[in-house]
Amino acid sequence: MHPLAPHIETRGLRKAFGDQPPVLDGLDLVVEPGRIIALLGASGCGKSTLLRLIAGTLPLSGGAILFNGEAQAERPETAFIFQDPVLLPWLDTLHNISLPLRLRGMAAHERREIATERACRVGLGEALGRYPDELSGGMRMRASLARALTFSPGLMLLDEPFGALDAITRNRLNEELLALHARERWTTFFVTHSVTEAVFLADRVVILGGSPARVVDVVEIAFAQARSASLRTQIAYQQAVAETTARLYAVLPA
């Protein structure tokens, strides 16, 4: 377990943009440290907004987010992974990965050491000197992942990170993400539109719905053994996908 993976609870979470009707209201959610939560819900229902509230890049309009039971707690080290890799095109892989360290004023040789280690962890050890436009889509996403890992975050927020990738790359990155998670066990929120991806990754699938959005259903996903690629071919997995799909469509607006 990551020593700083937080327990997270939202109570009556509310968010409205300006004078518009709230996007989220009365959203309650409890997540134990080190768990992976998949967030499903219709497009535009407020999944990205929820992640930003948790990350602290958007202010709440009401309610509270408790970290380890405290409302005023200092935020745990948080990483955010966007749908696009969001790499800076004028920096090579090494310098893209070490960017967060640079922003906090770490010395150059230390940055290089940490960034190199993270790059190797995601399999980019050979691509350190390459620029984003010289990487494949999957490699760019790996670089984005490595950058998110620079500070050894306790909280990992992923907003449809692999949505733009082909199915094979996407499955591989899912497996690699689980392997990385097994090592540090960050508390993880993973927004996706894919039920198969959600069921493969998550301990719990949370379905958001309604307007304003709340938690409308929670599907616990428990598999007997550690997850690997072979899980995809197992009956239990197929059944969990089928059940989650049925429950998702039961609450989606027609």
Next chain:
Amino acid sequence: MKSLGQSRLFPPLLVGLLLVAAWYALRHFLALEAFRLPVPHEILAAIWKERQTLAGGVRVTFLASLGGFFAATFFGLALSLILTASRTLRRGFLPFVVLMQVIPIIATAAIVVTWLDAGFPAIITIAFFIGFFPVVANTLAGLRAVPAEQLELFRLYKATPLQELFLLRLPTAWPYFLTGAQIAATLAVIGSVTGEIFAGSSANAGLGFLIISYRASFETAAVFAATALCALLAMVFWGAVRLVPTRFPAR
């Protein structure tokens, strides 16, 4: 084999030849005197005959353009960074930067000469004035063209405003700045030639000054020669700026 029509070189070559032919034809059939319309071989001859004077002119105009170009890019970049850092400053200053641009350069030149007197500093100032605005306009657009997600990334890692400016906005703006600098490069030549026409002197004769002095003595072929060199100079200038890599040199 590629047909002649598809080749990249052939069409402009053909049009060029036709233009030269029309040029000679015009002179011949309208029975014009040489000082009204010198033809290409006379212009080449004038370049050869005046080669020392023209070389001096190219040198003077080159230096003035270079000075104006560097001033325009340096101060243009600096002002853009300052205006990006503060919304109040941007709102306050931008209208006047635009105002500066809509004053015709000829009028600017006349005013600059009354302030600075004729001479090299006045000419550089005119070249600076004309190149300054395109640099500011392009760089400002670039500094504000940062994708929202990259800004969010910087905010997530609690970057300071200065880090955001120099590690994110400036590199994003770099190719935009270079576009502005390319425009400034050609405009700086226009500016310095304009400046020389107003404020040149025989002691320090640039191409602009040579153009009006050749014209005064009806050496029209030399006027054409100096004009052609102005164009050549502007093209070389522009080409040199094009060689600067558009990827921001960052570590």
